[in-house]
Amino acid sequence: MTEEDATETLNGSQIVVRLLERQGVRRVAGIPGGSILPFYDALSQSKLIRHVLARHEQGAGFIAHGAARATGETAVCLATSGPGVTNLLTAIADAKLDSIPLVAITGQVPTAMIGSDAFQEVDTYGLSIPITKHNFLVCSAAELLEVIPEAFRLAASGRPGPVLVDIPKDVQNERIEVTRWPEAGRRTPAPEADSEAIARAVSLIDAAERSILYLGGGVTHSDGAALAVELAEKGGLPTVMTLMALGTMPVDHALSLGLLGMHAARCTNMALEECDLLIAVGARFDDRATGKATAFCPRAKIIHIDIDRAELDKIKTAHVGIHGDLGDVLGRVLPQIRRQSRARWLARVGELKAGFPLRTPGVDDLRTPYGLIRAVADNLTDEAIVATDVGQHQMWVAQTYPLRRPRQWLTSGGLGTMGFGLPTAIGAAMAQPERTVVCFSGDGSILMNIQELATAAEEGVNVKLVLMNNASLGLVAQQQNLFYGGRVFSSRFAVEPDFLRIAEGFGWRTLDLDSANNPREALGEALSSRGPVFIHARIDRSEQVLPMVVPSGANKDMIGD
């Protein structure tokens, strides 16, 4: 008789803990509360799983994001019923939009009290429907044996995403005999892509004169970056990347045109304007990337490869749509296409790059946004992880940080959640403790999950937080300046917190670049030390992220150089 067949009497909570252990989960992030206490009690006895105590459930959710985004493995977060759940929802929605594999386990009031407006009761199932890939309300301990592995299978299969498992307290306490343990839930392979569609794509690629490869986050999720780069090199394909795809092709690769869309270099959007074939790989034609969709790549035929069939033809109708795993599809397209130098097109792209590059004023001056980012990058290797919050600092980093490795770059792309950066950086640092994690943030964003400074200090994570402080909601002020007649309203802070004292109060080492005698040296020292360091730098309020596509305008119409 194997250990597998030994009968044990366990309660629902112990079953979930065991299933997580068997799943290979070694770290979970959460906050306990009344309805999830039985589970926490069982978790306390686990010798394999470590619990990271966040200070807000949204922090716990983003700590899970950090682990999942840095490693590609499904990560777990926990919350109690009611406010625990509602606090967690933003992180779950963020995972849905960026296709991040998460399993959220939430406590619920006892089954008999559901629907009675019990203390800390909220309709978790109903609230989570539109922001999860799938969700479960578990009715018995026995069901957990199916639901937990299934949750992991769903989170990781096809297009990854968040799955929520809501477990009423009585189910957590229900004792049953377990005789057999299910297999851990694993990613199931995607259906094989249609050979005929692949053949049509190959002939379009071979025939096109001015193709562009358009990489999205799916390239990272499918571990397809190396193949994508190979495809570009063999086909002579200039390559643009979405915010989510940055790092899949090194930005200094000769074929890279970097970020496309709203804050792209002019040359990038101009090349897209001229291309006759757009090869979209794991990208979803997001409005920040395409601008006005009808005016996007107006001369181009489109090949669209995606694991999610609903993405094909959603925004732009593809001439060839290929539904399948990118690794599989690229692996089959690659040997079939002709090796081409496309000298004329690459020369034209070279002309555009030379004539309309990204302007980075102040890049040699550490007291400017671009200069600060450059100085940080100069002190780190490609092994470092770069996380951001949301706003101007995020766009400056996206434009100029030399990202060269998939999963190097962690940012909230689809939902654009301010408050994402710090907890995500913590999660990434815990999942990959050998790496340095730098988190660029703004003074608006940092306040939205600043309580996680405590979690970071408690865990001693190797996170370097670079706060770019302009005492503003900078991107809001920028839009008000550009598009609302300069009526800057509710976007400049009259009172500024003393961030350095706050960070010190949470137990962080701090560095104020503004007052440092030799800021460059001090920055280098801070970035090379171990443990959390809070680095503060003031940014001029008048700094803008340029160039910029007018919201809902066409990408070819950009403001600024």
Place this chain on the structure above:
Amino acid sequence: MNSITGKHQEAGAARTVLELEVNNHAGVMSHVVGLFSRRVFNVEGILCMPVGDGRSSRIWLTVAEDARVEQMIRQLEKLEDILSVRRHGASHEVFERVGEFFK
């Protein structure tokens, strides 16, 4: 209801009938109608009954014939509890026959 729905209703006499095979448990209906409602896409009619041994149900929907229907079908097919989706023309008799009860 809201104005967007109203516009769709005015514009379209044309309807499409969708036939869904789904798992039969609490929550499946919310998943289905939620897909439509959060896109401000009105479901004009819904019928649902268990089939066979009751482990699955069949849902009939009638919706405006609209450029978005194909996208809606693909979104429906992604739902874990949906086993299959078939699209019928507006001439399908299921709603006409049930129409007797709405006179």
